[in-house]
């Protein structure tokens with residue numbers, strides 16, 4: 001029988017409350033979403049390279065969830081601020097003082113303009129309520145990013161591959177829907193943007209998703 005949730009934030013609040021293994025809490029436990037340790041390390045390597053992370057950077061991990069990736073990224077930078085809509089997800093994250101946790105919605109970030117050198121964002125755009133919301137999030141990213149800063153957004157579901165993806169994916173057992181994007185949606189929205197097909201070994205979802213690199 002299908003479970004009913006108000007929205008994805010409620011879904012992740014309950015997942016965070018249950019706790020347990022970080023990959024499971026973060027939704028990477030089975031099927032196409034299964035993420036091995038090798039897959040996880042590849043994502044961190046891509047982030048490090050594309051964002052050119054260094055020990056002076058203040059990094060924002062937007063939608064960091066339980067901090068699965070954040071706890072690796074923090075070792076590459078001076079400090080990381082992890083933002084998530086779900087307090088219960090953040091409670092699962094590691095307690096290192098280099099990893100500052102903030103509960104906030106991605107479209108309304110509680111930071112002054114130009115606060116971050118780099119921004120990383122993995123697997124959250126699919127959970128937004130609609131395209132207008134995604135546009136507001138992009139505007140917030142551009143506001144809090146320093147001039148000259150870079151933002152990498154990974155794991156965005158590709159609308160052109162939706163049919164193929166749904167054929168392979170086990171049907172969900174709940175009422176919530178993901179949103180899929182045309183690459184064009186972002187290239188029309190932001191002038192200085194690169195789009196990548198990023199295949200992460202040992203993370204099958206990545207065949208159906210794309211990444212964005214924004215330079216401010």
Ligand SMILES: C[S@@+](CC[C@H](N)C(=O)[O-])C[C@H]1O[C@@H](n2cnc3c(N)ncnc32)[C@H](O)[C@@H]1O
Pocket residue numbers: 008009012013026027062063064065066067068069083084085086089104105106107121122123124127128
């Ligand atoms: C699949 S988890 C990804 C977590 C982390 N980025 C990772 O890859 O391990 C998705 C996260 O997005 C968060 N989220 C969903 N919608 C959000 C929003 N509008 N603002 C902030 N966080 C949001 C959820 O609470 C959840 O923790």
